Amino acid sequence: MNDWLNLLIGLAMGLNLVALGTSRLPSLIRVAALQGMVLGIMPLVIEHELRLLAVAVAIATVAIKGLVIPALLRRAMRTANIDRDLHPLIGFLPSLLLGAAGMIGAVVLASRLPLLPEHHESLLVAGSLASVLAGLLLLIGRSKAISQVCGYLILENGIYLFGLLLIHSVPLLVEGGILLDLTVAVFVTGIIVDRIQRAFDSLDTRKLTVLRE
Amino acid sequence: MLLTFALWAYVAGMAGALVLQRAERLANVLGFGLAALGGVCGVVFSVSSLAAGRAVTIAPVTLWSGPIPDVRLVVEADALSCFFVLIVSLVGLAISVFSLGYARTYYGRKNVGVLAAVFNALLLVTTLVFIAGNLWMFLIAWELMALLAYGMVSFEHEDREARQAGVLYFIMSHLDAACILLGFLMLAQAAGDFSFASLRGIGAKLSPQQRDAAFMLFVIGFGIKAGAVPLHIWLPVAHPVAPSNISALMSGVLIKTGIYGLVRVCFEFLGPPPMWWGASLLAAGTVSAVLGVLYALMEHDLKRLLAYHSIENIGIILMGIGAALMFLHTGHAVLASLALIAGLYHTINHAVFKALLFLGAGAVLHATHTRNMEEMGGLAKRMRWTSLFFLVGAVAISALPPLNGFVSEWLTYQSLLQGFGTTTSLVRLMFPLGGAMLALTGALAAACFVKAFGITFLAQPRSDHARNAHEASLPVLIGQGVLTAACVFLGLFPTAFLKLLDPLTQQLTGHQLSQQLTLANGLVLSDATAQGGTVSTLGITLMAVYLLPVPLALWAMFGRKARTRIAPTWDCGQRGLTPQMEYTATGFSKPLRMIFKALFRPRREVQREYDFSPYFATTLRFESHMEEVFQTRFYRPVNLWLLRLSRRLRALQAGSLQAYLIYVFITLVALLLFAS
Numbered sequence: 001m002n003d004w005l006n007l008l009i010g011l012a013m014g015l016n017l018v019a020l021g022t023s024r025l026p027s028l029i030r031v032a033a034l035q036g037m038v039l040g041i042m043p044l045v046i047e048h049e050l051r052l053l054a055v056a057v058a059i060a061t062v063a064i065k066g067l068v069i070p071a072l073l074r075r076a077m078r079t080a081n082i083d084r085d086l087h088p089l090i091g092f093l094p095s096l097l098l099g100a101a102g103m104i105g106a107v108v109l110a111s112r113l114p115l116l117p118e119h120h121e122s123l124l125v126a127g128s129l130a131s132v133l134a135g136l137l138l139l140i141g142r143s144k145a146i147s148q149v150c151g152y153l154i155l156e157n158g159i160y161l162f163g164l165l166l167i168h169s170v171p172l173l174v175e176g177g178i179l180l181d182l183t184v185a186v187f188v189t190g191i192i193v194d195r196i197q198r199a200f201d202s203l204d205t206r207k208l209t210v211l212r213e
Numbered sequence: 214m215l216l217t218f219a220l221w222a223y224v225a226g227m228a229g230a231l232v233l234q235r236a237e238r239l240a241n242v243l244g245f246g247l248a249a250l251g252g253v254c255g256v257v258f259s260v261s262s263l264a265a266g267r268a269v270t271i272a273p274v275t276l277w278s279g280p281i282p283d284v285r286l287v288v289e290a291d292a293l294s295c296f297f298v299l300i301v302s303l304v305g306l307a308i309s310v311f312s313l314g315y316a317r318t319y320y321g322r323k324n325v326g327v328l329a330a331v332f333n334a335l336l337l338v339t340t341l342v343f344i345a346g347n348l349w350m351f352l353i354a355w356e357l358m359a360l361l362a363y364g365m366v367s368f369e370h371e372d373r374e375a376r377q378a379g380v381l382y383f384i385m386s387h388l389d390a391a392c393i394l395l396g397f398l399m400l401a402q403a404a405g406d407f408s409f410a411s412l413r414g415i416g417a418k419l420s421p422q423q424r425d426a427a428f429m430l431f432v433i434g435f436g437i438k439a440g441a442v443p444l445h446i447w448l449p450v451a452h453p454v455a456p457s458n459i460s461a462l463m464s465g466v467l468i469k470t471g472i473y474g475l476v477r478v479c480f481e482f483l484g485p486p487p488m489w490w491g492a493s494l495l496a497a498g499t500v501s502a503v504l505g506v507l508y509a510l511m512e513h514d515l516k517r518l519l520a521y522h523s524i525e526n527i528g529i530i531l532m533g534i535g536a537a538l539m540f541l542h543t544g545h546a547v548l549a550s551l552a553l554i555a556g557l558y559h560t561i562n563h564a565v566f567k568a569l570l571f572l573g574a575g576a577v578l579h580a581t582h583t584r585n586m587e588e589m590g591g592l593a594k595r596m597r598w599t600s601l602f603f604l605v606g607a608v609a610i611s612a613l614p615p616l617n618g619f620v621s622e623w624l625t626y627q628s629l630l631q632g633f634g635t636t637t638s639l640v641r642l643m644f645p646l647g648g649a650m651l652a653l654t655g656a657l658a659a660a661c662f663v664k665a666f667g668i669t670f671l672a673q674p675r676s677d678h679a680r681n682a683h684e685a686s687l688p689v690l691i692g693q694g695v696l697t698a699a700c701v702f703l704g705l706f707p708t709a710f711l712k713l714l715d716p717l718t719q720q721l722t723g724h725q726l727s728q729q730l731t732l733a734n735g736l737v738l739s740d741a742t743a744q745g746g747t748v749s750t751l752g753i754t755l756m757a758v759y760l761l762p763v764p765l766a767l768w769a770m771f772g773r774k775a776r777t778r779i780a781p782t783w784d785c786g787q788r789g790l791t792p793q794m795e796y797t798a799t800g801f802s803k804p805l806r807m808i809f810k811a812l813f814r815p816r817r818e819v820q821r822e823y824d825f826s827p828y829f830a831t832t833l834r835f836e837s838h839m840e841e842v843f844q845t846r847f848y849r850p851v852n853l854w855l856l857r858l859s860r861r862l863r864a865l866q867a868g869s870l871q872a873y874l875i876y877v878f879i880t881l882v883a884l885l886l887f888a889s
Binding site: 089132136137139141143148 | 870
């Protein structure tokens with residue numbers, strides 16, 4: 001059971017690095033979607049018996065994170081008609097190195113946190129921290145609005161991983177609520193991306209500085 | 214339960230006035246009528262429970278408990294709460310009646326429903342501040358009070374002055390709330406609980422440095438609210454621009470919440486005080502009293518003058534409380550009770566006569582449409598009742614016997630004079646010094662009110678505004694009449710009133726003094742020591758009444774034969790006296806301005822244009838200014854420094870999303886490192 005879970009978390013952590021290293025927008029979206037699907041399967045692995053609710057949430061997660069959100073993002077990308085290059089603020093190699101350093105730091109940190117005995121074996125906390133750090137790195141290091149959404153998605157995946165720690169005490173319904181929020185957020189961002197493109201002729205968020213007081 | 218009823222009356226008044234804000238007459242009657250009803254209930258409640266001598270009137274009641282543990286709104290009432298509820302209810306009652314008439318002046322101009330609703334809300338939250346039983350309740354009510362008062366200061370927001378005053382008040386309120394919050398959090402951390410019950414005597418658990426820090430925070434926080442020098446700058450700006458009934462409430466009651474907080478914290482929470490606490494309060498009180506009255510003397514805006522007098526009186530109250538803390542340190546519990554009684558007695562006295570004077574100023578303001586005293590004059594003939602009430606208030610605030618100001622200041626003197634013998638350290642010099650300064654304050658206050666009353670009400674009208682003035686409406690007069698009656702009662706029957714303070718001193722210092730303070734047939738006030746002074750205000754009054762036949766008899770014997778001759782006032786051979794020849798407010802205060810030149814830094818500018826000789830000027834232009842020392846020497850430099858600092862910090866606000874995210878990231882990593 002734990003092995004399967006750790007395998008999935010390891011996969012997700014690997015995907016973090018892929019996301020940091022990729023230079024093309026469509027592949028970034030694909031990575032984020034893949035990570036979302038990996039995370040979606042996890043409740044099924046954790047739960048001892050398959051309850052209807054857990055299955056429903058898993059399916060919804062996979063569907064929304066893996067299909068709906070990427071579709072929305074691709075649509076936004078198409079309608080805004082932007083070029084597929086990522087224009088990094090932090091280069092790909094430094095990003096990768098920072099991401100790897102963050103991952104090591106997360107594992108070290110997780111081993112030093114006062115956790116419950118049953119969580120010592122699993123990579124949940126480490127994976128969660130690593131994903132949050134990777135998401136933040138993406139948010140800082142990429143300037144396009146859509147890549148920021150992807151960074152945000154990965155960050156949220158980290159939070160989701162942390163939430164899995166509490167899966168037995170917090171109903172998955174909460175997770176369902178977060179999922180809904182996320183979808184709406186991406187939906188709204190998709191619209192905003194279009195507007196930014198029209199107003200600034202670019203999706204570079206650095207140009208938004210002219211809006212400051 | 215009378216108090217519950219009073220609170221519901223305020224709530225109903227608030228809701229009713231808001232609902233009926235389209236029908237302004239109805240909103241006025243309903244809003245202020247219910248406020249008056251609540252005031253009556255509050256007075257009856259507090260007087261009856263104080264007279265019964267109960268230490269705890271309402272045991273802690275949980276009004277609301279939130280989903281988060283420890284977040285609860287609790288009310289409780291002990292003797293100290295009841296005393297302050299008495300102040301807010303009594304003054305609130307009188308002001309409500311006054312407002313029934315006064316609010317008519319806003320018909321068609323401003324939203325009377327909102328005025329009445331906010332007035333009710335202010336009474337409600339102020340009462341809640343006094344009966345709060347835990348920190349949540351206290352701080353929420355405290356903040357609401359500041360917010361509502363801010364709304365009322367900028368009620369006439371068309372006026373630039375009112376808007377600026379509102380902003381200043383808002384900033385200072387936040388500063389004081391921040392200090393109080395920090396102080397209370399220090400206490401609550403030591404207690405592990407937010408209820409007042411568990412905070413009692415919690416100072417013992419803190420280290421001396423922590424206690425001193427907490428004391429300083431509370432002094433700054435409550436000092437701002439009370440308007441003690443040098444934290445007073447908002448008071449003379451904010452009080453005058455509010456509608457007069459709100460000014461009366463602010464000056465009479467709201468600044469007393471600072472006194473309430475100080476007493477509550479210093480006597481109950483912080484534990485045995487070191488000497489310097491009391492000494493610093495006494496010093497602050499002395500400075501406030503003297504500076505307050507000196508600045509008041511220089512004012513010719515009637516309401517600003519009264520606002521400066523609030524600073525003076527807060528100073529006198531603080532002198533009593535500071536002296537009480539010093540006596541607690543030296544172990545003289547009886548003297549501590551005496552000084553505390555003096556301070557608290559002055560608290561209610563000031564509430565009553567300052568509200569009365571502000572109401573009088575409101576009536577005058579309405580009649581003449583100006584706050585400038587130089588444009589008034591001759592109102593005594595046009596507004597007989599108002600001028601009589603104002604005169605009573607002026608006599609009371611000048612601490613002249615037999616009215617109430619005299620009683621409490623006499624008690625303050627007695628405690629200060631006794632203080633010299635309580636300790637051998639050099640600190641004892643503060644007592645006679647404070648007493649001397651109090652005497653100076655009293656004399657200057659009398660001079661100031663000679664000016665205020667004389668220039669406003671006597672002689673000939675100085676402008677058309679004053680010439681066309683008319684007496685105020687009946688409710689306006691009744692409101693002032695209630696407070697006048699309270700002034701007279703508190704002045705003539707202090708021995709009766711002092712009994713109400715017994716449960717209070719029992720609670721705070723463990724002594725009941727009213728027996729020792731009362732001599733002979735219960736009408737003579739003593740200072741609780743064997744060889745101390747005694748005085749009877751009632752005796753003084755009766756003496757005056759008894760002696761009244763003497764001049765009558767003298768007149769009957771000798772004066773009747775003298776011829777009565779009616780002639781114009783002697784006018785040095787000029788023809789006819791005009792208002793221009795009258796003494797002006799500025800002229801009246803000139804000698805004092807010259808004496809205290811170093812403080813006021815007066816500056817005047819005279820421009821004279823002439824053709825042949827400077828003695829025959831064609832035009833004259835005269836301007837005089839005084840430097841506002843605290844603003845220019847302290848607040849403005851601090852303000853400039855803050856602005857410079859924030860301009861530097863603005864570099865952080867690059868406007869770039871990525872930069873902000875880096876801040877978040879750095880914070881997160883720092884927190885993680887800190888946590889591990």
